[in-house]
Amino acid sequence: MKVVIDENKCVGAGQCVLAAADVFDQRDEDGIVVLLNPLPADDLSAQVEDAAARCPALAIEVVK
Structure with a gap:
């Protein structure tokens, strides 16, 4: 990720x-x-995806 x-x-x-x-x-x-x-390590993927989803400006992209 x-x-x-x-x-x-x-x-x-x-x-x-x-x-x-x-x-x-x-x-x-x-x-x-x-x-x-x-x-980030794979064990943080759920947290990172949550952060991207919470971002009101859509400023975070998660590439898998």
Whole structure:
């Protein structure tokens, strides 16, 4: 699994961090998503897919 983010779409809602804190974080200055791990382990797939589904701006893409 590969995770791709589009910072230009991100609105800083933070739902990704709530769903998968091992994979996502937010910049302090504006809340924009920071990708901590673009190739997360398979055991995080459910959390990452949940994060992508929660994103109100559809800024997260999960490539399998």
